[in-house]
Amino acid sequence: MDVDNVEGIKTEALLGQQRYRLIAVVPHVDDDARESMVVCMPASRADDMAKPADCSHNEIGEYRYATMEEWLAGVGCLYAATRSVSASDEPVTAGSSARRKLALFRSLFHGREDMFARKWRNTRKGTQGFSPSCANKWKPGLCLLKMGRGGKCGECKHRRFDELTDQVLLAHFTQVREDLNNVIGIYPMDERNQTWFLAIDFDKGQWQREVLCVRGICKNLEIPCAVERSQSGNGAHVWFFFDKLCDGAVSRRFGETILTLGAESGDINEFTAYDRLFPNQDMIPTGGFGNLIALPLQKKARDNGNSVFVDEAFNPYEDQWAFLASMKRVNVEKIREVIALKPYGSLGQLAKEQNTVADMSDTNEPTIRQSTSESGNTNVSMPQMITVVRSNMLEIGKQDVPPSVRNAIRRLAAFANPDFYRAQTMRQPVWGKPRIIDLGDETSDAIMIPRGCEESLLRLLSENGINAVVEDRRYQGSAINVSFKGILWPRQVEAKEVMLRHDDGVLVAPTGFGKTVIAAAIIGELKISTLIVLRSAALLEQWRTSLLAMLDIRETIVPRMTKTGRLAKRQPSVIGQVGDGRNEPNGIIDIALAQSLFEKDGETGARTVKDMVNDYGLVIFDECHHVAASGHEAIARAVRAKYVYGLTGTPKREDGMQLVTFMHCGPIRHTVDVAEQMASQQFERRLVPRFTAINMDLGSSATLNDYLSAVCSSESRNKLIVDDVVAALAGGHAPLVLTKRVDHAKHLAKMLKQRGCDDVKLLTGQVSNKADRRAVLESIRFLPAGEPLAIVATLSYAGEGFDVPRLDTLFLAAPASWEGPVSQAVGRLHRDFVGKHEVLVYDYVDVGVPMLERMYRRRLKAYAKLGYRLARNTASEPLQGTTNGSVGEPCMYFADGYTSMLLDDVAMCQRSITIAATVATNVALKSLEGRFASAIQRGVVIHIDLQIRENASRAVKSRVEALLRRLERLGCMVREVEWCADCAVFDDRLVWYGSLPLLRCGSRNVGDCSIRSVDPALARMLLSNQRYGVRPLIG
Secondary structure, X not given: OEHHHOOOOOOEEEEOOEXXXXXXXXXXXXXXXXXXEEEEEEHHHHOOOOOOOOOOOOOOOOOXXXXXXXHHHHHHHHHHHHHHHHOOOOOOOOOOOHHHHHHHHHHHOOOOOOXXXXXXXXXXXXXXXXXXXXXXXXXXXXXXXXXXXXXXXXHOOOOOEOOOOHHXXXXXXXXXXXXXXXXXXXXXXXXXXXXXXXXXXXXXXXXXXXHHHHHHHHHHHOOOOEEEEOOOOOEEEEEEEEEEEEEHHHHHHHHHXXXXXXXXXXXXXXXXHHHOEEOOOOOXXXXXXXXXXXXXXXXXXXXXXXXXXXXXXXXXXOOHHHHHHHOOOEOHHHHHHHHOOOOOOOOOOOOOOOOOHHHHHOOOOOOOOOOOOOOOOOOOOOOOEEEEEEOOEEEEEOOOOOHHHHHHHHHOOEEEOHHHHHHHHOOOXXXXXXXXXXXXXXXXXXXXEEHHHHHHHHHHHHHOOOXXXXXXXXXXXXXXXXXXXXXXXXXXXXXXXXXXXXXXXXXEOOOOOOHHHHHHHHHHHHOEOEEEEEOOOHHHHHHHHHHHHHEEEOOOOOOOEOOOOOEOOOOOOOEEEEEOOEEEOOOOEEEXXXXXXXXXXXXXXXEEEOHHHHOOOEEEEEOHHHHHOHHHHHHHHHOOEOEEEEEEOOOOOOOOOHHHHHHHHOOEEEXXXXXXXXXXXXXXXEEEEEEEOOOOOOOOOOOHHHHHHXXXXXHXXXXXXXXXXXXXXXXXOOEEEEEOOHHHHHHHHHXXXXXXXXXXXXXXXXXXXXXXXXXXXXXHHOOOOOOOOOEEEEHHHHOOOOOOOXXXXXXEOOOOOOHHHHHHHHHHHOOOOOOOOEEEEEEEEEOOOHHHHHHHHHHHHHHHHOOOEEOOOOOOOOEOOOOOOOOEXXXXXXXXXXXXXXXXXXHXXXXXXXXXXXXXXXXXXXXXXXXXXXXXXXXXXXXXEEEOOOOOOHHHHHHHHHHHHHHHHHOOEEEEEOOOOEEEEEOOXXXXXXXXXXXXXXXXOOOOEEEEEEOHHHHXXXXXXXXXXXXXXXX
């Protein structure tokens, strides 16, 4: 029975907390109207969707079934709610009926409709929290918790979440239970990532001052808000109720903007305030529900004067219900107006990564901004002078410094946390991930920020007419008698001189450039006590050897004596050492492992940095990108030396935390370009991709470790690697095989020995005896040039500082995921050696596994950045038939020059074209349409696969579908796929494979690149790939 033909039935009703729209009525077989079923959908969604032709199934989860009795009751509830909330002549008060109070409460605290959470308490452990209310909770055989399997409620197949009924709310308002199970929490965001309210939580510290600050801002902006004292009484929630559903992301930008205005006023000082918004992320995480918030007016807390709404003096309103009835909603357009007050971002201006010294003038740095106070006055006088104390940190006194200046200074040492935004983008939980990383500190008297922020600080003060008086309390170091006796070539001289123009900074140079030599030259120039901080014990001997070879140290070391007064057998060295079993600093030139620079506090037992780090005037952090790790960061924060330098070949970190390095070590002062290094070397850099198609049907829940196990245990893949290594040895090469697992390294070494490679060296770091380790390394280092050399090692052991110049061929036997490990691995080949004319990297690409293919695309970009090009024998046959008539070599194409070649390949194709693309644009299709039409006319079959994620927005899905229809009209065979690689196959032999978006017409990422080669075997792999639920390119 269509809804338009039903008379006398109201078309909307309130079911649970949500308004529903009637879609259809399904009559009972006995034609009894009272037994009819009502098909309905949320009213907020009904306007967005066309009425379905068939409502007999719930395919997309938008519809709900209700009995006629339930529907009519819901109609009555909606009428009562509308009347009780909107009737101006009958405001809701403490004396109103329970039904009217409940309706008012539901209209304000309107969360997710299909579930809620109950509080629990574990008296034995002294813990408490909230969890979803489920009808099957703790039931044997149904509940994962009861079965001890763990897991998430959102992923449980037996979940039956309870709806929030009036009875549940009444228990929340009226009952006191020891187990707290009547205390209710709701989930702010619905399944479409929309919300009816925003709440900001303030607790600890100066929460009352912060709440009053937000009240003042809202008063100035004419934004209604309600303040609820928390259930503990030691904090408050500030509530904003919206007049209609608002996107969670927009509501959060609104809350962040208010907090940023508060920070500019000086009353909100902690960046953690941004972590206490409800909802706490833009999208609900996969398998989760988002964060929840406890509902107000809870009986037990209310009896103690808490969980109630309070006025400006933090006194409870006499009539809580009358106050709620008076609450106005925030117009969504007003929300957007507030967000527009901060065009540079709702979090305010924060520190951003600077790639070079020239970039340090970036106008996006934090600036002094004065927030309008409650009275509207912004005329805050600026101090004429501020004292800046240089020590281990920069210390700025707070006396006479206005809040706006303090806020801007604090923000110089704060930046957006990449881990939070990465998790949010991937729809993972963000609990425990702060939105802002704050490297500063603050006491009642001063602000402290890292020393690497000095240039930004002085510029900030100067731009605002404030003179900075700098007081230097850094340790100048003790003079040492040392000189540099090595020889620098011109590019090394330039790097050294650039670094010495500054007291701090980072030198970025690839492996083989001679960073250790430059460090020795700096020591010889400054002639002050030096500490070199290392991450790995494998680097200790390398640094010691290099410093002894490059420096003439003319210092007298006090001899070590035995207890009987005789000279000890082992005398101290002029190069002191801390770590790897030694604690022998001499205060002249010391090398130390980072983990050995900590000790336990005698009183508290806390792990603290040793005081010895302050005994040096020069501190050098080798591989300084590790300074961002918590241990290294604590050392850098404690160092008081005048000079602090960092050396690295890969400043960027996989976790995106490289700003920590720059803030402590200083900005990048000098970068050695790869092209510069290549110009000074005599060998070419060549890439040999080897494509595998091993069977790894591990399921959708497989992790990287699962795939890594499958890769390492594949005998066909291992045989391919060993065959290539044996061939390289036969060709006179010196191969290095790198993997991630010790067992895999041992297995490959065993296979090589079985193939006659008796002298293969295995390096895994499992050899605990230092003498044995040293013996193996020396046997490699002093091996005669004519003797065959093959090394199998783990990436962790041979990744940084492993120095064997003879190596010329790398076999990456396990997949790496990003630029850092790739750069470190191939860097083992980049040291000059007599007779080295070419270095080769064999990369084993596991086709058809989404996770591993993404890793391959990242590696390919890293190889290109490091100057690698395809080896000439990569393709299985020469690439003939290019439009200019020449023989086309296998090669790599980049973002700025691939389009014309792709168009030529379409024009030259004779039989079939298959293109899989993660993204497509109308501009690209316009350029390809003519070529596609011509190809189809000459009998070419064209298949197009476009990726569209299941969680893609409606706008994205609509755009992709429109593009597919456009291609269909041309005569192409098209499909939507959940996942695909960016690739193309022409005539079953010519392959494009990499990260270039072939249907975008140019890449937004200048680092994107793809391989183009004739490889029928790879073409077959791509065309027949059916694993992991990814359909073959040609079905």
